[in-house]
Amino acid sequence: MKILHVNTNDIQGGAARAAYRIHKGLLEKNIYSRLIVLNKKSDDYSVINMGKTKKQKLIYKIRLFFDEKLKSFYRKRKRTTWSVNFFDNNELVEFINDSDFDIINFHWINASMLSIKDIEKITKPIVWTMHDMWPFTGGCHYSNSCILYETDCNKCNQLDDKKNTFLSKYILKRKYICYKNISYISPSKWLANCAQNSFLLKDSNIQVIQNGVDLEIFKKLDKSFSKNVLNLDMSKKYILFGAMNSTSDKRKGYDLLKKALEILKKEFYLKDVVLLIFGANKPQYNEDLGFEVKYLGQISDDVTLSLIYNSADVFIAPSREDNLPNTIVEAISCGLPCIAFNIGGMPDLIKHKKNGYLAKPFDIKDLAKGINFVLEDENRWNSLSENALNKAQRDYDINVVSDKYIDLYKKILGRDDK
Incomplete structure (x- = not known):
């Protein structure tokens, strides 16, 4: 053949x-x-x-x-x-x-x-x-x-x-x-x-x-090790967002994420949180999103991507329309809980409050609530992470x-x- x-x-x-x-x-x-x-x-x-x-x-x-x-x-x-x-x-x-x-x-x-x-x-x-x-x-x-x-x-x-x-x-x-x-x-x-x-x-x-994805590459790694390799602060929690042309493609929903972060800052009082972005370079003029923002640029290497997912605490995919994003497949394969709107192929990947959070389309308050849901409780995060790994091993090998x-x-x- x-x-x-x-x-x-x-x-x-x-x-x-x-x-x-x-x-x-x-x-x-x-x-x-x-x-x-x-x-x-x-x-x-x-x-x-x-x-x-x-x-x-x-x-x-x-x-x-x-x-x-x-x-x-x-x-x-x-x-x-x-x-x-x-x-x-x-x-x-x-x-x-x-x-x-x-x-x-x-x-x-x-x-x-x-x-x-x-x-x-x-x-x-x-x-x-x-x-x-x-x-x-x-x-x-x-x-x-x-x-x-x-x-x-x-x-x-x-x-x-x-x-x-x-x-x-x-x-x-x-x-x-x-x-x-x-x-x-x-x-x-x-x-x-x-x-x-x-x-x-x-x-x-x-x-x-x-x-x-190759589960020998996209797999759960020690978070401290991953952060150390990428020179990230061990004491911070990282909200990860990324895609091809992540901040410029309107379909990917970066504008919706920014609004959700404003609500997150005002209503949930999360501290020591950093927004980590790949698929885009730092803009000429800084935006005030209420959180520190770190840009990683375009990433094409799978090993580096795996390290990034393993350094983060939650992955956000606020797309307006999407099929079955590789990013979420990669993220859950690394045991990273994911958040998205309940649209397109997202329900195939994310089981609400089981391995992530599906927000109401396109409710930015619910998106912010989802971020808080994942980050606020360590035991819950561990359960979400374990369920994400199980789903990846079952469906996306x-x-x-x-x-x-x-x-x-x-x-x-x-x-x-x-």
């Missing part, structure tokens, strides 16, 4: 990290696996770089430019992630069709990795791991509570067109024509439910397989996750061998 994973990046971004971990998990199971990308940042021999030559880089930039240009006609569009995928990548399609890979596993194929029409040209069975909503919408990656993807994606509110929205409606129709011979995976029950209710995938078989992928691949190929 030979598997080719397709993702725009190899280790940069949440979908990339999830795809890379699945790919490496398959290799550990002696499955021949390769990951093909446009932007390779690792030095991993098993990652194929389709953007390494000057010609490839130029063609990629041209495709991306014209894809972005199509959106420019909507001058009032919201600055959300919204992908067109209109211009073809013939080189990649030819590589796939001429190869001896048995199954092509799509992940995040945007930023001009593949066009929608390219999908139809691929002659091999496709498995599509959906890391957001784009596979079944007219262009948005998260719908912001819009359900037009259930019908025709006309009048897209993210393009902010009050009249008929030609582009989003056209993209949905193009996907309807081009989607063939595809099996779908959703990391969360929420995304699977959205996909099942969509116009495009309502008749498709969608299997829920969670994202996984990459060895377990990769077995589920292998079982699906075998079913598609109709055989029992590896």
Whole structure:
């Protein structure tokens, strides 16, 4: 069995990290696996770089430019992630069709990795791991509570067109024509439910397989040791927040966290607390959040991430919309209680008051209450931490996750061998 994973990046971004971990998990199971990308940042021999030559880089930039240009006609569009995928990548399609890979596993194929029409040209069975909503919408990656993807994606509110929205409606129709011979995976029950209710995938078989992590890396470590390595104050409690572009991506809810911290400071009187942020650098002008803030910048190394989680006392993911964030999977695998709003895939990860706290969407007072709930009692924290570890070992071990992928691949190929 030979598997080719397709993702725009190899280790940069949440979908990339999830795809890379699945790919490496398959290799550990002696499955021949390769990951093909446009932007390779690792030095991993098993990652194929389709953007390494000057010609490839130029063609990629041209495709991306014209894809972005199509959106420019909507001058009032919201600055959300919204992908067109209109211009073809013939080189990649030819590589796939001429190869001896048995199954092509799509992940995040945007930023001009593949066009929608390219999908139809691929002659091999496709498995599509959906890391957001784009596979079944007219262009948005998260719908912001819009359900037009259930019908025709006309009048897209993210393009902010009050009249008929030609582009989003056209993209949905193009996907309807081009989607063939595809099996779908959703990391969360929420995304699977959205996909099942969509116009495009309502008749498709969608299997829920969670994202996984290496539990030999993301595991519980001595907190004093971890703090010492990162040069953190042993006497302080650390509230951790982090994601890709954590403070600038509105969907990640940093503005909601700041408001919750103001309430936490005024009503719960927590002392010796520090806000620890990764995925962002220190801004030019300091913000007064009522607590000391320490910025760790962009972190791409899993060992360092594990140390950070083990140094913290609680992880906050105040997202407005999210699928199954790697950050929470990583955090609970380190025994760190997590707090989030009760939205998207968060209930799959966090069991309210068992291994963390699910706040009412988007109640900042309840978010502050959740932080206090986790931090105020040491015995409670120990129980939450133990439950987090148990859940991670049961559901998010990459060895377990990769077995589920292998079982699906075998079913598609109709055989029992590896």
